[in-house]
Structure formats: C-alpha cells, structure tokens
Amino acid sequence: MSASSRFAPMPDANGYFGPYGGQLVPPELKQAMDDIEAAYEEIRQRADFQEELASLFADYVGRPSPIFHAKRLSAQLGGAQIHLKREDLNHTGAHKINHCLGEALLAKFMGKSKVIAETGAGQHGVALATACALVGIPCEIHMGQVDIEKEHPNVIKMRILGCKLVSVTRGAATLKEAVDSAFEEYLKDPQNFIYAIGSVVGPHPFPKMVRDFQSIIGNEAREQFLARHGRLPDHVTACVGGGSNAIGMFTAFLDDEGVNLVGVEPAGEGLEIPGRHSATLTKGKPGEIHGMACYVLEDEQGNPSAVHSIASGLDYPGTGPQHCYLKDIGRVEYATVTDQECLDAYMTLSRVEGIIPALESAHAVAWAIRTAPTLSPDQHILVNLSGRGDKDADYVANLLGL
Structure with a gap:
C-alpha cells in the first residue's frame, strides 16, 4: 500500500509543511544539508538500495x-x-531501527567518517549504534546525564555495540541538551560527519527523510x-x-x-x-x-x-x-x-x-x-x-x- 497521494508530496522544495519546517541553519551548513538531500534523493531511487533496505527490514529487523x-x-x-x-x-x-538503518546506509553511501546523534530514552542511540556496527561506521551518541541514569539498560547496550557515548550535563541534562551537544560536535566537520537525527525534526531534509523510512x-x-x-x-x-x-x-x-x-x-x-x-x-x-x-x-x-x-x-x-x-x-x-x-x-x-x-x-x-x-x-x-x-x-x- 503506497503512502497517501494527497499528503505524501509534503514538504515543498524548500522543506516546508505549510509554514513549518525549512532549513534554518547557518550559511556554512546550507551546503551540507543540500548534499544530504541530494544524496538521499539519489539513493532512494536506486534499486540496489531499496533491495538492501527491504532485505534488512525482513531478515535483520524482523518485519x-x-x-x-x-x-x-x-x-x-x-x-x-x-x-x-x-x-x-x-x-x-522499537521503531527507531527503521530510520537508523536508512541513515546508516546513507552515511556509508556518502563516505562519511562518523555518525553523530542524540538520544533521549536511548532507543535511537541503541538502534543507530546497531546500524553503524552493521555497516562499519564509527558512531557517537550524545545523551543527557539524567537520561543516562534513568535508562541504564540502553546505556550498556550502546557501549557493548561500540559507540562513543557522550554524557551531557548542562542545563536540564535531558533530550534538548543532548541535541544541542550533538549539533555542536557535528558543526566541527559537517563535510565528513553526518548528524543522524532521531526523529522527524531538525532542518530539511530530515523531517521528510525520517518520515519516509518510518x-x-x-x-x-x-x-x-x-x-x-x-x-x-x-x-x-x-x-x-x-x-x-x-x-x-x-x-x-x-x-x-x-x-x-x-x-x-x-x-x-x-x-x-x-x-x-x-x-x-x-x-x-x-x-x-x-x-x-x-x-x-x-x-x-x-x-x-x-x-x-x-x-x-x-x-x-x-x-x-x-x-x-x-x-x-x-x-x-x-x-x-x-x-x-x-x-x-x-x-x-x-x-x-x-x-x-x-x-x-x-x-x-x-x-x-x-x-x-x-x-x-x-x-x-x-x-x-x-x-x-x-x-x-x-x-x-x-x-x-x-
């Protein structure tokens, strides 16, 4: 069953759903976001990508x-x-593995040297660490200290899977601060790093891309x-x-x-x-x-x-x-x-x-x-x-x- 014909074309070419969305990033990140958009649009049209993703959904995820x-x-x-x-x-x-596999495959396709992400409950962190282990790309997860203390089982899983876990202690030390911290790390080298956003949020193309995978x-x-x-x-x-x-x-x-x-x-x-x-x-x-x-x-x-x-x-x-x-x-x-x-x-x-x-x-x-x-x-x-x-x-x- 295909996605809704009436609503699927959202967002528009600039990443807007009505007045919401867009690509509100510093000028130095504009090109990096556009490169991700172009790579995503290229890879999603390729039969080998769709076949690999479908195979992983069936035999790895259990769909x-x-x-x-x-x-x-x-x-x-x-x-x-x-x-x-x-x-x-x-x-x-959890559902997070659905888009994490897509993002990890995209990072591999783009030749990125590190995948960076935030996590709150740890489900996105575990799923991304899993996907990165599968495709062989280093992974760095930023997580609020409050959430690290609440979600100990997921913290251990991320460490077992080989990702670098960064504890964020600023402010409320929860999800927002983890996003801030991960974004700062990404800004250090957006050409070689990719920020694998964990939800349908952030600058275009991430709200569209994560939605499509989910x-x-x-x-x-x-x-x-x-x-x-x-x-x-x-x-x-x-x-x-x-x-x-x-x-x-x-x-x-x-x-x-x-x-x-x-x-x-x-x-x-x-x-x-x-x-x-x-x-x-x-x-x-x-x-x-x-x-x-x-x-x-x-x-x-x-x-x-x-x-x-x-x-x-x-x-x-x-x-x-x-x-x-x-x-x-x-x-x-x-x-x-x-x-x-x-x-x-x-x-x-x-x-x-x-x-x-x-x-x-x-x-x-x-x-x-x-x-x-x-x-x-x-x-x-x-x-x-x-x-x-x-x-x-x-x-x-x-x-x-x-």
Missing part, C-alpha cells in the same frame, strides 16, 4: 511487525476493541488491518515527542477521512505547571528550534522552556513540523496523557496482556484505555506500540517500590 488484538484488555474495558502494532518486537526493541509502519498496518478485518480501524493513535513513530503510522491513513488520527503528548505532572510537561502542540506556539520552524514551548524570555515527561524520549520542547501542519489543518487530533496515566497504562498492559510497553508508547496505550469505554464494541482502536519497556523496568520498579 513486518504483527498486529495483536488485545482481547483481554478490550473485554476488561468494555468498549472498543484495542489492537497493537507491535514495533516493540523489532530488533533493538512510513513502513503505517503501510504495513493498513494492509494488515484490511486483510484481517476487511475494513480500516476507526481510530489510530501513537505517542508524540518529536513524532517519528506517529508520523510513520499516520502517513498511510491521511487520506482515509473515516480514520480518526490521534497523537498523544505528555502532560507530565500537569499542563498547568510550566516546565513540568512536554505538550508542545497543546501548549506551545509557532517558533524556531534546532534548524526548523515548528510549535515550541517557550519561557517568559522567549527561549525554549524546561520540559518534563516520565518518558525520556518525549521530553522535547519542539515537535516535528509535519505534525504542526496536520494540527493546524485539523487532520490529526493531539491529546495529552499525564505521567500517572502513563504509569498506570504501563502496568495495566503488562499485567493484563503480558506486554511491557515503553513509557513513551504507554502514553498512546493510556489514551486507548481512557477512550475505549466511551465507544461501542464494534469500534476499533489501533495503537502504535512503538517500543518495549525493558529499558524502563528498573526505573518503574523504583517508582512503585516493586
């Missing part, structure tokens, strides 16, 4: 990922049927659901921080007007508490961050504000420019879930279905749990279960005293 009908959870809630797109079953445990999620899911049920789901939901797993799922359904698309942002400790949530699309306003125009959470001085989420992969004060556009035109609804709702969903799915979700993914599960009882049993909710929660197990156990 297609299945859709699981959460029958016990659905019955317990007494409403709509809940289905899970099991991206947690991918090699490395669109396999929705393309598979649409085909799988039609084959099994003879119809499409009524609601499709995914968590949104930067927004890669969500845009990967939503892209295939954008033209299906009968499918309600819901992105779930982290309300953290409460939307009314500045700095203690990361609900960018809900509480932010148009601005600029990390080389793109998008919705941004800002403080009173107009700088990106402090943010918080129980899920390290979602605590970012910006979001993908295509999400911003889809919000403005009303095609996607953006809801919020608190830390407590997320934690409850994490435990509920674990104990009712035997599936431990990533805390990021548990935001989407929480929305489904909250919404299903309000719908009839003939309605279907498809959740993108974007990652598994073994990385969060120690952190959750400490929180709950398990």
